[in-house]
Amino acid sequence: xxxxxxxxxxxxxxxxxxxxxxxxxxxxxxxxxxxxxxxxxxxxxxxxxxxxxxxxxxxxxxxxxxxxxxxxxxxxxxxxxxxxxxxxxxxxxxxxxxxxx
Numbered sequence: 001x002x003x004x005x006x007x008x009x010x011x012x013x014x015x016x017x018x019x020x021x022x023x024x025x026x027x028x029x030x031x032x033x034x035x036x037x038x039x040x041x042x043x044x045x046x047x048x049x050x051x052x053x054x055x056x057x058x059x060x061x062x063x064x065x066x067x068x069x070x071x072x073x074x075x076x077x078x079x080x081x082x083x084x085x086x087x088x089x090x091x092x093x094x095x096x097x098x099x100x101x
Contacts, residue, residue: 016057
């Protein structure tokens, strides 16, 4: 599924996008960069978890100091991505972490 060229941050984003909190936690434990943003679209593991409404994954990333203020290239930070998707649990976790509405 993943090529050998994938790095820790890309694996972290893929795991977050699928809501795989256990894999996210393992990658963070292995010191994957929780704040890494993809070139081109600016997506982070946090914005991808927020987009999917994966509250536990959002919380794990926030505990690892992922910055909720980092916007995607379209300007939307994780809070707006979660709100647009109607993901109230993810929104609550982000607000609890002091994400700027």
